[in-house]
Structure formats: structure tokens, C-alpha cells
Amino acid sequence: MKCRWATFTAVLGAFLCLGSAPAGAAPDGAISIYGTPVRVAIAADGTAYLSNYGQGGGVFVVPSGATKPSRTISTGGHSTTGLALGPDGTLYVATADGAGHGAIGVIPAGDAGTARTIPVSAGLHPLAAGPDGTVYVANSAENTVSVIAPNGTAVDRTIKVGAGPAEIAVAKDGTAFVANQTAGTVSVIPAGAGAVSKTIELLSDTGTSEQPHGIAARADGTVYVANIKSNDLAVIKPGAHTVAERIYVEGGPQDVALAPDGSLYVTSLLTQKLSVIRPQAKDVGGSIPTDGGPGHLAVAPDGSVIVISPPVSPPGDGAVVRYSAAALAAASRGSTAATPAASEAPTAAAPAATPARETAAQPDDGSSSALPAVAGGVAAAFAAAAVWILVKGRRRKAAGLAAGAGQAG
Template sequence: MKYRWATFTAVFGAILGLAAAPAVAAPDEAIYVVGTPVRVAIAADGTAYLGNYGPGGGVFVVPAGAARATRTISTGGHPATGLALGPDGTLYVATTDGYQGAVGVVPAGGAAIARSIPVSAGLHPLAAGPDGTVYVANPAGNTLSVIAPSGTAVDRTVKVGAGPAEVAVTKDGTAFVTSQTAGTVSVIPAGAATVSKTIELVSDTGTSEEPHGIAAGPDGTVYVANIKSSDIAVVKPGAGTVAERIYVEGGPQDVAIAQDGSLYVTSLLTRKLSVIRPETMDVAGSLPTDGGPGHLAVAPDGSVIVLSPGTGATGGLVSRFSAAALAEVSQGSTAATPPASAAPAAAPAGEMAAAQPSSGSWNALPAVAGGVAAAVVGVAVWILVNARRRKAGLAAGASQAG
């Protein structure tokens, strides 16, 4: 009876150890940056570019498969609000200083902005067409600015619906612009100066379904993430109306499409990354994200990078979901886990990228619990063994004295 507390301690420690055990294996990882990454673009070689809206701005450059940035492209201290990659690998970076916006042009593999194209003030989502034309959404003016390939100034400006949020361009150069406030998608053919058609995304009561993220498939089908109606609207090539809807819980915010036609959708309210396979066009499974997810992009190897701005002590988190994990969850696996935050290697001196203490600390809790459990069990066993030896010694001494 007198050693029951020690037995309880050992059992409790063992339970802690068992609870911590599943955290040992995790298929995904965190990408460590210091800042607030709000935009991501991935090149054909797998290099990821992360636009930093935090202090100092810049674009973090993360090689394929790497867990941290190896260099940072300067934006002159201005926050990056938009990113796009041209067909030749040119990187376009939208920046703002509060009074004047600009689109910086970084040649493929370049280390700095080679030239800047002035645009209006404000936040500017970007998209690049197959011929190198750059499309700049202007939420403050409810317009879309078009910059011709190799242009040095805005070529033309197109009026779109209120609150333009994102832009996608199909292979034939047609631009699609979601307008979150108006509840519309504006369609602008290549070379046009006006909208050719407007796709309505409003509820039965006439209010906007809040279309936000948008992606164009290889066959020209366009997919729109509607926050308020919690679905993905599917627009077939050449159509002016929605052909079908795919329900995605939690207010889907952004959508990206893989080379095989799979859709990946982030939902801010449920903090999930949902997988939609082309053969079913329904949510096949989902994975929890590390924080509230925002924008995302699909890499050539099938992995998906998800940004969670506004979480973590240093401003934001970046998670990579492997192709294997995404395939597993879409086959009905129940082993879905959030991205692991493995301890990073030591960063070279002066490197702009560093470990995210918030992400690592929270995800390290199970591992810490496992270490504590082992220590608790060890101490408890030591107490039990020594106590029993002492009791046996006292009993032997009493026997000899009698």
C-alpha cells in the first residue's frame, strides 16, 4: 500500500509515453522562414518562392525538397503582395509601400529585381499568361491591369466586379478574375480590353457567395472557391454559367490544381487541406493544417505547399504535404496528421531563413512528453527496487536478531 503512489507514477509515465508515441512518424514537414509568407509560386524545377508580407518584405527562395530558404530576393524593404511565374521562369513580384505599388521583374534564377513596373497603390494578386502577359488585380479600383510580355508599363486596364481577389489564366490566354464583393467571375479573352462575359456566383437572396481562389485546369475548366457557400464552382471551357458544384466544408478559400487534374483546397474555418480527385470530383479526404491555411501551390513532384499567415511567433507558417500523404488520405486512410515540425539544422550565418519557434514548440510537445515519461518511469522503477531491497534487508536483520 505504501508504495502504491510509485506504481501509479510508473503507470502514468507509461501512459504519457504511449500518448506521445504516434508523433514519432509523420509524413510531412515544416519549411522554416522568418516573416509572414502570404504568396507562393513553384517553378518547374520545384523551387518554391515565398512572398513575405512581413517587415522587410522580400521573397524567400526554397530549393526543391528543402526545409528552409537558401536565399532571399530583396524587394527594397517593401511587403510582397503577389507572385507569379512566367513561362520562361521569370518571377514577377507585386509590392507596395502604401502610396505606390509596383511589379518587380526577376529574371529566371536571378538574385534581385531587374526592373519595376509602376501600378496603383494597394494589394495586388498576380497571374502570368502562357505568352508572358502579366495580369494585376487592383482591389482598390475594381480593375485588372494588363502588362504585355516584356512590357515596361501597364498596357491596358479592364473594369471588373467589386473586390477582385484572384486571377487565373487558361492555356489560350483567357483571364478569369474572381470578385469577392460582387460575387462574380469576369472573363477577359487574350488581348481584350473589356470583359466578354460575367459569371454570377450569388445566393438565392442575391448576396455574394464570396468567390475567392481560382484555378484553371489543363483542359480549360476553371474552378472557383466560394467561401460563403462552402463549395467549388466548376466552369467548363467557353461557358458562362456554373456546370456543377463540389461541397467543401469550412469556407474554402483557395484552390490549386495538379498536373493529373487533382484539386487541393484550403479551408480557413476547419483548418484543413482537402483533396479532390478528378475521377470522382468529390472530396476524397482531408488533412489538418498547422494553423489557419491560406494560399497554396502544387510542386512538380505532387507535393503541396500550404501557407498559414498570421500564425506562429514570427508571423506565419509554411507546411509541405508529401504526395504519398495526400494519396493515402484520398484513399480513405484515417491516419491523417498535421505537418510535422522537425528540428531544423543550424542555419548559416546571415541566412534570412530560420526556425519557427512557435511551430516547433507546439509540435514538439508529444516528443517532450515522451522524454518526460521515460524519466518518470525510470525514477519510479528505481524507487520501487530500492524500497523493496530496503524492506528485505530489514526483514533479514529482524530474523537474525530473533
């Protein structure tokens, strides 16, 4: 029972957030945030947008290179979860009002508040925007994805996907890829389609989910999926029905992002690292210790990376750190530099967080339990502690066998 509870807790932590040389590198600096940031999106001019799950909600706007927000975009007092930027700079924000109502707020570029809202189901909704402005909304409790047409005022269609849709990535041709964490699959939705065209499995030898979570797509349609349970990044080639190769990433990799030069950046919750995989590489080149348990991340046009580490318990101030392209390049070469600079008081390093309100778990065959995917970013240490319990339990049962670090999140 203890093992199952630890597994449940670990998976919950991953949803809410929701191997390399041990090289350290100094970031450009901490970004001071008085709130509970859980998501980050970066515009073409380098402006970063951070969604606030904490009291008052809103979206913090951080200019390129700045160390604190220049303003806050109002979301009507509602907590924000999902976040996506459209090609024209329109910001889409998933909000929750605590009364069982969900909505997608539409904020035109430069505006100080929400211009209109589009009702969606209750819950926390990861978002992604396509190159034509189509918005994809993961409905974790319903195991569906809602599609909002460009400039739409309502949900255009809803598509059935695998259990526990956690994250969505959209390729240049408009194809959407959905990582279904509970099911252990990736659903492929062609541009304009009303149904999934194919499903790619990410299952262990015993048929259980590898816990796919973070997902990123190159312009050519190559897809990368961070698998928490199997400790790797699955590579899916354009048009393929199966995984082509895997890149080992230790510590329960949970989010992945692509840089302009083709590099991949992966956050690992358990080991508290940001790993760097250079273009065409088959393994991790190096890593940077993060300021607490890292959750979501985004890459800026100049190659810098912003990483969110959730707070210990919401409401609270999580750590937000910007790593320069130079620091990341040094890490990929295995160079050793200073450890990350200490955050200012409001962004002090935080190893974890208590999970936000969520829907009930959906147990699988007994080897793990999983939740419908959620917005992510507020349960890092909670998950890490659960992994420790799980590993200890398994080691008692089978001394000498390494416990699956993939239960980390």
C-alpha cells in the same frame, strides 16, 4: 450590429489570407521561414518562392525538397504581396512601400534582385501570369485588372471587372478568369482583349455574393472557384455562361490549386484543412489537418503541395508545410496516418493573424460586407473567430438552422 461586424471581419480575413473524411497524413515537413510569408509559387524544377509581407520584404527561395530557404531575393526593403511566375522563369512580385505606392517588380530567373519595376496603383495586388508571359494585376480598390504585355515596362491596358477582384487564373489559351468576391461574379477576359467578354454569376438565392475567392483553370478552360460563403467549389465548363456543378467543401474554402494529375486541392480556413478532390470526382475524397489556419497553396511538379498558414500577428513567422504526393494520396483514400509534424520554432502552428492595412469595406445588401480583394495570407484566425461570432448570432435568431459557414473569410 455585432453580426454585421463579424461578417465584415470574416470577409476581411478571407481577402488577406487570403466535407471530407477526417483523415490525417504526415507532411514531408515544415519549412523554416523567418518572416511573414503570404504567397507561394513553384517553378518547373520544384523550387518554391515565398513572398515576405514582413519587415524587409523579399522573396524566400526554397529548393525542391529543402526545409529552409537557400537565399532571399531582395525587393528593396518593400513588403511583398502578389507573386507570379512567368513561363520563362521570370518572377513578378507586387510590392507595397507603406507610402501609398505600388509596383510590380520584375526578377529574371536566377537573379538576386529586381531588374525593373512597373508602377501600379496603391494597395495589395494578386497576380497571375499567362502562358505567353502576359501578367494580370488585380487592382482591388479600383475594381479593375491591369494587363502588362510580355516583357513590358508599363501597364499596357486596364480592364473593368466586378467589385472586389480577389484572384486571377489563366488558362492555356491565355484567357484570364477573375474571381470578384464582392460582386459574386467571375469576369472572363480573352487573350489580348481590352474588355471582359462575359460575366458568370456566383450568387445565392437571395442575390448576395457567394464570396468567390480562389480560382484555378485547367488547360481545357474548365474553371474551379472556391466559394467561401456557400461552402463549395463551383465548376464552370469551357465556354459556359453558368455554373455546371458544385462540389461541397466544408469550412469556408478559400483557395484552390490544380495538380499535374488533375487532382484539386482546397484550403478551408475555418476547419483548418487541406481537402483533396481526385480527377473527375464529384466530392472530396479526404482531407489533411493543416498547421494552423491555411491560406494560399501551390502544387509542385512532383505532386507535393506547399501550404502557407499565416502568423498570429504580423510581423511574425507563419507556418509553411510541404505535403508529399503519397500523403495526399492516402488522404484521398480516407486513410488515417500521423498528424502533421510539429513545425520548428520559427514556423510553429499559428491559427491566425491580424489583417494588414487595407482599404475600406464595401457593404452590400446588409447580409454581408466585403472588401476589395487583397493579396491574402495574414488573417486566418481573425476570420475564424469572426465566423464563430456570426454563427452564434444567427443561431440565437433561428435555433436549429445552420449558420452560413461561408462568412469564414
